Amino acid sequence: MRTLTDADLDHHHAEIDERGYTVIEEAFDEAFGRRVLDELDRIVDERNIEPADNGFEGRSTLRVYNLLVHGEVFQQIPTAPCVLPLVQRVLDDQCLLSTLSSIDIRGGESAQPIHSDDQVIGLPRTGHAVVCNSMWAITDFTEANGATRVVPGSHRYPEFPTYGEDHDSVPAEMAAGSVLIWHGSLWHGGGANTTHGRRVGIADNYCGGMIRQQENQQLGIPREIASTFDKQLQRLCGYGTYNGLIGHIDKQDPRTLLDPESGHDTDHAMLWDGA
Ligand SMILES: O=C(O)CCC(=O)C(=O)O
Known part of the structure; x- marks a missing residue:
């Protein structure tokens, strides 16, 4: 997996700031993409997953949610050094994983x-990001096969797009192994697939630590699985607090549920501890 340098972070952060999105090329290698695809196909087969058959999730699109319960290959994604440091620049280092799912168009x-992905949260559009999302290209993303369509600069528009209206957009084409990252206020949507092939992406989406996660990671991931995650992934899943307060359980950091010793860890000091 590629590690973003400070210069990469400056460059990609500036692109997100200016036009609302950026593409990290050669973020992960073919072998990793192949493992993800094989695992997704296995899950879809085992669970007989069918299209959701609605206008938003698609009528010919297969989506698998709650991917962190499905094994180690998916658990590498949210903390990846090719994505998380940039997301932390856009949000902050207390951000949360909002959802990890696959989108196979x-x-x-x-x-x-x-x-826009922050539309359902409904806060005023001030330009301040409370959501920052990424799409991992497991296959090539082309205009013909349904590459994500984006409206450059729209993260600064004062209004949300009107659902169902046509808007001028451009395809964020990228080769397999790339990751598209965007500001949660950017207007965008999955493209039409006019080919006979599939467009497979992993939606690895984040939100600010004060925002409710789209997928309920604390209840959706059995505690015995969450206990095997590294500390950073546990924190991203909500086993932590925001500013030492939001998310506490009886004045304790929720990570103490996974590791009772972590209560003594200074990373997990609560706001009132220093008062
Ligand atoms: O599939 C895509 O390219 C985008 C999907 C998306 O924006 C969504 O489902 O919210």
Whole structure:
């Protein structure tokens, strides 16, 4: 997995600031992409996953949610050095994993309505990011196979897009192994797939530590699985507090549920400890 240098971080952060999105090329290698794809195909087969059959998730698109319960290959994604440090620049280092899911757009799918990912949260659009999302290209993303469509600069528009209306957009084409990262206020949507092939991406999405996660990671991931995660991934899943207060359980950092000793860890000091 690629590690972003300070110069990379400056460059990609500036792009997100200016146009609302950026693409990290050669973020992960072919072998990793192949493992992800094999695992996704296995899960889809085992669970007989079908398209959700609605206008937003798609009628010819297969989505698998809650990927962190499905093994180590997916557990590498949220903390990856090719993505997380940039997301932390956009949000902050107390950000949370909002959702980790796959989006496999099959041939014949129509374009997803343009939306912004912070739309459902509904805060005023001040330009301040409370959501920052990424799409890992497991296959090539081309205009023809449904590359994510983006409206450059729209993260600064004062309004949300009107759902279902046509908006001028451009395809964020990228080769397999790349990751698209965008400001949560950017107007965007999955593209139409006019080919016979599939466009497979992993949606690795984050939110500020004060925002409710899209997937309920604390209840959705059995505690015995969360206990095997490294500390950073546990924190991203919500086993931590925001500013030493938000998310506490009986004045304790929730990570003490996974490791009772962590209560003594200074990383997990609570706001009132220093008062
Ligand atoms: O599949 C894509 O390229 C984008 C999907 C998306 O934006 C969503 O489902 O919220």
